[in-house]
Amino acid sequence: MNATAQKTRITYTLTFPEAQAHYVSIEMKISGLSQPVLDLKMPVWTPGSYMVREFSKNIEAITTEVNGEILRVPKVRKNIWRVDTDGLSEVTVRYNIYAFEISVRTSFIDASHAFLSSPDIFVYPDGLLHEPSTIYIKPYGGWNTVSTSLESINSDAFTLSSPNYDILFDSPIEVGNQDVITFDVDAVRYHIAMVGEGDYEPEKLKSDITKIIREQELIFGENPCDHYTFIIHNRSKGGGGLEHLSSTVLSAQRDG
Numbered sequence: 633m634n635a636t637a638q639k640t641r642i643t644y645t646l647t648f649p650e651a652q653a654h655y656v657s658i659e660m661k662i663s664g665l666s667q668p669v670l671d672l673k674m675p676v677w678t679p680g681s682y683m684v685r686e687f688s689k690n691i692e693a694i695t696t697e698v699n700g701e702i703l704r705v706p707k708v709r710k711n712i713w714r715v716d717t718d719g720l721s722e723v724t725v726r727y728n729i730y731a732f733e734i735s736v737r738t739s740f741i742d743a744s745h746a747f748l749s750s751p752d753i754f755v756y757p758d759g760l761l762h763e764p765s766t767i768y769i770k771p772y773g774g775w776n777t778v779s780t781s782l783e784s785i786n787s788d789a790f791t792l793s794s795p796n797y798d799i800l801f802d803s804p805i806e807v808g809n810q811d812v813i814t815f816d817v818d819a820v821r822y823h824i825a826m827v828g829e830g831d832y833e834p835e836k837l838k839s840d841i842t843k844i845i846r847e848q849e850l851i852f853g854e855n856p857c858d859h860y861t862f863i864i865h866n867r868s869k870g871g872g873g874l875e876h877l878s879s880t881v882l883s884a885q886r887d888g
Contacts, residue, residue, distance in 0.1 A: 639664040642765040644754060648772035652743040654732040662757060663722035671758035672725065674711040675751040679802040680874045681737045687711070687752035692728040694755075713755070729753055734867070736874040736881040743773065745808025745827060747865070749881075751801045765800060767792040771807055779806040779825035781861045781878035802877040806863045813837060817845050821859045830866030830886035 645659040662670070674688040688711040695702050696715055705713045705725065715723055729752070731739035739749045769778060769790040778789040782803045785791040794800035806825050813824040815838045824837060849855050861879040866886035873882045
């Protein structure tokens, strides 16, 4: 790791000024730069779903601010934008994401909640996938709960940290007013985030999931997690699931 990478600092601030129109606005700040150009990339993959994804289609014009002037950032490939950083040690980049696709692998935002499937939300600096980042979430309206396997900073659920982009892209984030059921199994803390109304019994959920957890421990001989999050979207129809490093996203019929 070179000296430049060691001192690089990356932060994201997420706001939802138009949640009802399915948008999230993102401000990305990168400091500790010394290179003349910086390429920003949008992933074309999502962990656990093995095909090329065209996430860049949902990103609106990226701009950067230099000396108070707002400049458009040119796209050089379908998922790459090139920032002129010659003589700059830090840059501020802003962009909007349109999120209106219901699935366990794509982001969806409306006035009631935001499901952020990280690979289609966060652009990353080329060559710096190993760098940590901090995510600040400024919720829309009356949203008061965050559910994710990412670590919070200073017990603030709306300030998250990731040690690198592999972890960030494998950690979906739910923001809203979801019902969170918390329990422990063999010293591991579990959270079940129930999004939307549904026909479920919290105690039965805990009991059934505990049986599944213990069976998995018998099969694999260990539980590598110290915490785990289930994000369950209760819908009128459909289903599916996508497993992540320390979380799972499920879609279930609310009356099932």
